Structure formats: structure tokens, C-alpha cells
Amino acid sequence: MLLVFGAAKILGELAESLKMPNIVGEIIAGVLLGPSVLALVQPGQIRELAELGVLFLLFRVGLEVKASDLAKVGRTATLVAVLGVVVPLGMGYLIYRASGASNIESLFVGAAMVATSVGITAQVLAGMGLLNVLASRIILAAAVIDDILGLVVLAIVSSVAKGDVNVLELATTAAISIGFTVFILSFGSKTMMRILPKLDAMMKGVESQFSLALILLFALALFAHYAGVAAIIGAFLAGVALAETVNHRVHVLTQGVTELLVPFFLAGIGLALDVTVLRDPKVLALAGAITVAAVVSKLVGCGLGAWSLGFADAKRVGAGMVPRGEVGMVVAQIGATMGTISQQAYSVVVVMAVLTTVIAPVLLNWTFGSMASEPQESPLTIE
Amino acid sequence: MLLVFGAAKILGELAESLKMPNIVGEIIAGVLLGPSVLALVQPGQIRELAELGVLFLLFRVGLEVKASDLAKVGRTATLVAVLGVVVPLGMGYLIYRASGASNIESLFVGAAMVATSVGITAQVLAGMGLLNVLASRIILAAAVIDDILGLVVLAIVSSVAKGDVNVLELATTAAISIGFTVFILSFGSKTMMRILPKLDAMMKGVESQFSLALILLFALALFAHYAGVAAIIGAFLAGVALAETVNHRVHVLTQGVTELLVPFFLAGIGLALDVTVLRDPKVLALAGAITVAAVVSKLVGCGLGAWSLGFADAKRVGAGMVPRGEVGMVVAQIGATMGTISQQAYSVVVVMAVLTTVIAPVLLNWTFGSMASEPQESPLTIE
Numbered sequence: 217m218l219l220v221f222g223a224a225k226i227l228g229e230l231a232e233s234l235k236m237p238n239i240v241g242e243i244i245a246g247v248l249l250g251p252s253v254l255a256l257v258q259p260g261q262i263r264e265l266a267e268l269g270v271l272f273l274l275f276r277v278g279l280e281v282k283a284s285d286l287a288k289v290g291r292t293a294t295l296v297a298v299l300g301v302v303v304p305l306g307m308g309y310l311i312y313r314a315s316g317a318s319n320i321e322s323l324f325v326g327a328a329m330v331a332t333s334v335g336i337t338a339q340v341l342a343g344m345g346l347l348n349v350l351a352s353r354i355i356l357a358a359a360v361i362d363d364i365l366g367l368v369v370l371a372i373v374s375s376v377a378k379g380d381v382n383v384l385e386l387a388t389t390a391a392i393s394i395g396f397t398v399f400i401l402s403f404g405s406k407t408m409m410r411i412l413p414k415l416d417a418m419m420k421g422v423e424s425q426f427s428l429a430l431i432l433l434f435a436l437a438l439f440a441h442y443a444g445v446a447a448i449i450g451a452f453l454a455g456v457a458l459a460e461t462v463n464h465r466v467h468v469l470t471q472g473v474t475e476l477l478v479p480f481f482l483a484g485i486g487l488a489l490d491v492t493v494l495r496d497p498k499v500l501a502l503a504g505a506i507t508v509a510a511v512v513s514k515l516v517g518c519g520l521g522a523w524s525l526g527f528a529d530a531k532r533v534g535a536g537m538v539p540r541g542e543v544g545m546v547v548a549q550i551g552a553t554m555g556t557i558s559q560q561a562y563s564v565v566v567v568m569a570v571l572t573t574v575i576a577p578v579l580l581n582w583t584f585g586s587m588a589s590e591p592q593e594s595p596l597t598i599e
Numbered sequence: 600m601l602l603v604f605g606a607a608k609i610l611g612e613l614a615e616s617l618k619m620p621n622i623v624g625e626i627i628a629g630v631l632l633g634p635s636v637l638a639l640v641q642p643g644q645i646r647e648l649a650e651l652g653v654l655f656l657l658f659r660v661g662l663e664v665k666a667s668d669l670a671k672v673g674r675t676a677t678l679v680a681v682l683g684v685v686v687p688l689g690m691g692y693l694i695y696r697a698s699g700a701s702n703i704e705s706l707f708v709g710a711a712m713v714a715t716s717v718g719i720t721a722q723v724l725a726g727m728g729l730l731n732v733l734a735s736r737i738i739l740a741a742a743v744i745d746d747i748l749g750l751v752v753l754a755i756v757s758s759v760a761k762g763d764v765n766v767l768e769l770a771t772t773a774a775i776s777i778g779f780t781v782f783i784l785s786f787g788s789k790t791m792m793r794i795l796p797k798l799d800a801m802m803k804g805v806e807s808q809f810s811l812a813l814i815l816l817f818a819l820a821l822f823a824h825y826a827g828v829a830a831i832i833g834a835f836l837a838g839v840a841l842a843e844t845v846n847h848r849v850h851v852l853t854q855g856v857t858e859l860l861v862p863f864f865l866a867g868i869g870l871a872l873d874v875t876v877l878r879d880p881k882v883l884a885l886a887g888a889i890t891v892a893a894v895v896s897k898l899v900g901c902g903l904g905a906w907s908l909g910f911a912d913a914k915r916v917g918a919g920m921v922p923r924g925e926v927g928m929v930v931a932q933i934g935a936t937m938g939t940i941s942q943q944a945y946s947v948v949v950v951m952a953v954l955t956t957v958i959a960p961v962l963l964n965w966t967f968g969s970m971a972s973e974p975q976e977s978p979l980t981i982e
Contacts, residue, residue, distance in 0.1 A: 221817055225810050264647055423858045427608050430859060434604055468848075472855030475806045476813060 224479035239577045246486020266484030269477030270335045271451040275433050276474045277338040278455015280347050283405045286357045293357035296521030300537050301365045303517030304329040307509045320377050324551040327373045328565045329510050331366035333541025334359035336573050340580045351529045355536035363449050364393050377556045396443040404457030412461045426469045489570045493563040503567040510568050514538045535579035544569040607862035622960045629869020649867030652860030653718045654834040658816050659857045660721040661838015663730050666788045669740045676740035679904030683920050684748045686900030687712040690892045703760050707934040710756045711948045712893050714749035716924025717742035723963045734912045738919035746832050747776050760939045779826040787840030795844045809852045872953045876946040886950040893951050897921045918962035927952040
């Protein structure tokens with residue numbers, strides 16, 4: 217634990233002094249400690265902390281976002297999400313098919329390129345103090361929709377692989393996840409405003425509001441998981457529901473947990489990367505092509521979706537949707553467990569997922585840089 | 600996770616409304632969820648979080664304590680610790696020997712009754728806002744010494760069990776652990792005052808002071824573990840070393856982490872208890888006798904050690920040293936792995952460890968109650 221936390225922080229500082237986002241350093245710390253380089257840490261050892269870390273990361277981001285603000289950008293965000301799903305799926309499928317892989321394997325690789333991992337973007341934007349600008353809101357809203365679409369795509373691809381496409385089942389999955397999200401976004405905030413103060417008054421323990429917030433966080437993450445969407449979406453929605461109710465102290469306490477756990481999440485992404493697979497020139501070439509496609513397809517797809525905001529914001533939204541992180545890996549893992557994708561395709565997806573996560577902060581620094589010419593103190597970090 | 604956290608919080612509230620310390624409720628939540636009642640959670644599932652929880656608990660307590668204050672009560676604390684080791688060891692040995700067990704098994708049971716688990720006491724006193732009264736300081740200092748003595752006792756008992764007592768090895772173990780503790784207490788605080796601001800100024804990341812504090816926490820916990828003392832003593836010492844340097848924000852951020860993780864530690868203690876072993880009347884009787892002896896021996900032993908402070912404070916110190924918690928279980932586990940103690944003796948120790956942890960908060964409420972007639976807001980919880 218000391219090793220992971222210390223190394224992540226030190227390389228984060230190093231990255232910062234090289235004018236790169238410190239997130240990049242923390243991910244590279246994971247790669248270095250991981251099985252393929254120093255072999256000091258196994259991914260399994262920090263998985264629990266890493267998962268908690270990304271939950272708290274999204275929860276903290278949610279706390280800064282009002283549901284009404286997300287609703288306002290709903291139309292643009294939907295367009296961003298849809299184009300951001302279709303373009304990567306298509307590009308990934310075509311490139312992988314061209315490499316000689318089977319139809320279904322190419323579909324899986326395409327599907328693994330769909331889901332944006334909004335944690336990285338959220339961390340960078342929070343660090344720049346830009347969580348509440350228009351482009352950031354669109355990214356956050358689009359990431360939620362994107363996650364639902366990704367779920368539907370995964371469900372479709374999996375059933376195609378199994379050879380039995382059950383439209384009713386697919387529709388149910390989609391309906392439950394959409395229903396859950398819309399319900400929380402519509403009523404969560406108001407319900408919390410009514411219920412939380414009463415519960416808080418009833419409780420005698422110290423920090424009761426924080427305890428209540430954590431219970432809601434765990435509950436919604438669990439529900440989201442059972443509804444089929446990612447647990448982090450539940451955590452984000454819990455944050456949004458509480459954004460207008462909880463006091464400042466809950467924000468700071470959450471910040472404490474996040475600071476402790478996020479390095480494990482970031483290093484955990486790096487840990488997943490086995491750099492030795494890149495020795496095979498064919499894997500290297502494919503991984504390179506897929507990574508470039510993953511970056512370009514989101515930039516173009518999501519950028520087109522946000523075209524109405526002008527070029528600068530379209531670029532920002534595109535950059536924000538680039539990181540795939542752990543979600544792509546999960547899709548690839550499902551494919552591997554079903555036996556529909558090869559070890560090679562799995563490695564390619566993992567490389568793509570890690571590299572997009574490393575590239576995204578750089579792109580974000582570049583596209584959002586003009587809005588925050590100096591790294592600002594985030595509102596999150598002012599006591 | 601939701602289950603453990605939610606259940607702990609709910610039963611904690613319930614306990615509070617029954618005028619019992621909420622810690623008791625959180626431990627009972629663990630018993631109820633554990634393998635022997637509802638079997639919803641296995642101890643292994645939350646072990647990592649529980650261990651982190653108690654580390655942060657002691658770290659937070661350390662942050663409130665000045666090294667110089669601990670040194671001032673050194674003489675009394677040493678007396679408290681020594682008598683608090685000798686009396687339980689003797690009583691435990693005699694009772695278990697009287698039940699017909701072997702010499703060495705009785706010694707092990709006695710050794711398992713030695714080590715105070717200061718986490719529970721610290722949590723209760725912090726909740727009452729009484730961490731800085733004289734009795735609390737003596738308890739904290741005595742708990743550190745007690746832990747070192749407990750280590751020595753365990754080392755002696757283990758070597759007796761192995762049949763080879765190496766005095767040099769024992770002396771080395773003792774010297775290393777004492778040296779580590781004295782070194783940190785003497786120089787830690789001054790070194791941190793000199794180094795930390797410089798490092799902090801060098802770092803560009805947000806919350807860099809908190810990151811540095813966490814790195815020190817993990818480092819000292821690890822060193823303490825290798826030096827032979829409990830990792831929580833290292834965490835406590837890290838807190839003490841930083842107490843006079845770090846800013847208020849680090850306190851609040853630590854509080855956030857602690858609030859999240861401590862319920863897992865408390866429920867984790869409860870999870871270890873297999874209530875079905877108590878169906879055997881012989882185990883029940885022995886467990887009862889050993890538990891009573893565990894409570895009485897610390898009250899008398901440590902109370903005598905603190906006699907110079909007057910009856911009221913002697914009672915408080917005695918009560919504060921009652922909980923055994925996880926340390927006793929670890930000793931019993933070592934004995935079980937060596938084959939020197941039976942499954943029955945192991946169960947008896949676990950029951951004793953859990954029950955003393957449940958009894959201690961009640962005793963503390965009663966003995967310290969006059970100092971805090973109203974439950975005060977702890978200085979820890981004021982923003």
C-alpha cells in the first residue's frame with residue numbers, strides 16, 4: 217500500500233514538473249510496479265481500494281453538479297453520446313476486421329471502444345477547477361448516456377456471440393437502466409432535500425450527514441450495478457442527488473477519502489498493462505492502430521455531436537470523452553470469458569484502454585488550457 | 600459493503616438511543632452479519648478495509664496528541680502498562696490451568712489477555728471530546744508501552760512453546776521495538792516540523808500535505824510491523840509526529856477517511872465471533888470466567904498503576920485499558936497455528952476479545968461520564 221501510494225504520488229509530482237498532468241504519472245507508477253516491469257504489486261492486491269476509489273471520485277464529481285444543469289444540456293449530450301458510440305464501434309470493427317479477425321471478435325473489440333471512462337476526465341477537470349463550464353457539463357451528461365448505450369451495445373454483441381438475440385430481454389435491460397437514471401436525476405435531488413434533514417436531525421452520532429451520504433452512495437452504486445449500468449454511474453447519481461442538500465463539511469470529508477483512494481484507482485489502471493505483449497510487432501501495430509482509432513473516433517464523433525457549441529467546445533467535449541479506462545477492459549474480459557475474443561485482442565484492448573487514459577489528460581490540458589491558463593485551485597479544494 | 604456500513608450505522612444509532620455507546624451497536628452489527636448468525640458477510644471480505652480503518656483511527660488520535668504530553672506521563676504510564684500486563688497474564692494462566700489445560704496452553708491464553716486494543720478506547724474518548732485529559736493521555740501512552748510488552752510476552756511464550764528460549768533474540772526484538780518507538784517520539788515531531796513545510800512547498804499537486812501525511816502513515820505502519828510492534832502503533836506514532844505540523848485541513852480530510860473505514864473495523868471485530876461455540880456449556884463457562892478475569896485484571900492492574908492520580912482517574916485508566924480487540928485474537932491465532940492451543944481455547948479468547956470490546960465503551964461512559972455529562976462535540980469534529 218505504501219508502495220502504490222508513494223510511487224503514484226512521486227511519479228505524479230514528476231509528471232507535473234515535466235508539465236504533464238500528474239494523473240499520467242500515477243498511471244505510469246502502476247505500469248512500473250505491475251507484473252510486467254518490477255512485479256512488485258499484483259492487480260488483485262489493490263482491486264478493492266481501486267474500485268472504491270473510482271466510486272468516490274465520481275461521487276465527489278456528482279456533488280458538484282446539479283441535476284437541473286445536466287438536464288439543460290440533455291439534447292446536445294445525447295447527440296454527443298450517440299455519435300460517440302457509433303463512430304468508435306464502426307472504426308474499431310472495420311480496423312479489426314481488416315486485420316483478418318472474425319466478424320464477432322471485431323464486433324467485441326469495437327464494443328470495447330465504446331464506453332467512456334469519465335473518471336479520468338472528471339479528475340482532470342476538477343483539478344483545473346473547470347467542472348462547471350458548459351463543455352464539462354456536456355461531458356458528464358454524455359458520459360452517463362454513453363454508459364447506458366455501452367451497456368446496450370455490450371448486451372447486443374454478447375447475445376449475437378451466443379447466437380440468440382432476445383429483443384425483449386435487450387429492451388428490458390435498456391429500459392431498466394434508463395428508468396433508473398432518469399428517476400434519480402428527476403426526483404433524487406428533491407427527495408433528498410426533503411428526507412435528509414429529517415434523518416439527520418434524528419441521528420445522534422457525529423458526522424451523521426456524512427454517514428447518510430455514504431449509505432446513499434453505496435446503495436445507488438449497488439442498485440446501478442444490478443440495473444446493469446456501471447456502479448460508478450450510481451455513485452455519480454448519488455452525488456448529484458445530494459449536491460443541493462449536504463453541507464460543506466461532507467464535501468471536505470469526501471475529498472479526504474477521494475485523495476486517499478484515487479491513486480489506487482489510477483495505479484490500478486496501469487497495473488493492468490502487461491507491456492511484454494507489445495514485443496510482438498503484430499500486436500504492437502494493431503494496438504497502435506486501435507488506440508489511434510479510439511482517440512480519433514471519440515474526437516470526431518463526440519466533437520460532431522457538440523458541433524453546435526462551436527469548434528473550441530466541440531474539441532473539448534471530444535477530448536473529454538477519449539479515456540476508456542476500466543470499462544473497455546471489462547468488456548474485453550467478458551469477451552475473453554465467453555471465448556469469443558483471443559488473448560491477442562484482449563491485450564490490444566487493454567493497451568488501448570490504458571493509452572487513451574494517458575493521452576486524455578494531455579488532450580484536456582491542451583483543449584481546456586485556454587480557459588485555465590494558470591492551474592486554478594478547484595472549488596473542491598478550498599476549505 | 601453497503602450491508603456492513605449501513606447495518607453498522609443503523610445499529611450504532613439504535614445503541615445510542617438505548618443510551619449505550621454506538622460502538623457497541625456497530626460491533627453487534629458485525630456479529631449479526633457474521634458467519635454464525637445471518638452469514639451474510641465473511642470476515643475476509645472486509646479485512647482490508649477493517650485494517651485500514653484501525654490504522655486511520657489511531658493516526659487520527661495521534662494527530663491530537665503531542666509527543667511532549669506523552670513523555671510527561673511516561674512514568675505513570677509505564678507502571679500502568681507493566682501492572683496491566685502482569686496481572687492479566689497471571690490471572691488468565693491460573694484460571695485456564697485450573698480448568699485442566701496444559702501449562703503452555705494456559706500461558707498462551709494468559710498472553711492473549713495482555714495486549715490492550717487502544718482503538719476502541721480512542722474512538723470512545725474522541726467521541727466524548729476527552730482525548731486530552733490526563734487519564735486519556737496516560738491510557739494512550741500506556742497502550743503504546745503495553746503493546747511493546749505484549750510483543751515481548753508473546754515472543755517469550757512462543758519460544759517456551761517451541762522449547763528453545765533464545766535470550767539474545769528476545770532482547771533484540773525488545774530493543775528494536777523500544778528503539779523505534781522512542782526514536783519517533785523523541786525526534787519525529789521536530790523532524791517533521793523541519794522537513795514537511797519544505798517538501799510541501801516543493802510539491803505542486805493539490806492536497807500535497809495530506810499526501811505527505813499519508814505516506815508517513817503508511818511508512819511508519821510498515822516499519823512498526825517489521826520492527827515487531829503492531830502496525831497501529833506505527834500509525835499512532837505517525838500521527839503524533841505530525842500533530843504539531845500539519846494544518847487543520849489534514850485533520851478534516853483524515854476524519855473523512857476515518858468515518859468511512861472505522862465501521863468496517865468495528866463490524867470486523869463482531870464478524871470474528873462465532874456465537875455457536877457458546878452452545879457448549881463448558882466453553883461458555885470458561886469464556887465467561889476468562890472475560891470477567893480480563894476485565895477485572897486490567898481494572899485492578901492498571902488502576903493500581905494509576906493509583907497516584909486518585910481513585911477517579913485510576914478507575915478511568917483501568918476502564919480504558921480493558922478492550923483487547925484484534926490483538927488478543929492475533930495471539931490466539933499464533934498459538935493455534937503452532938498447535939499449542941486447542942480450538943476451544945481459541946474460541947474462548949475470541950469471545951473474550953469481542954466481549955471486552957463491547958464492555959469497555961460502557962465502562963468508559965460510566966467512568967468518564969462525570970467529565971462529559973453531556974456528549975460533547977469532539978474538537979475533531981468541529982470544522
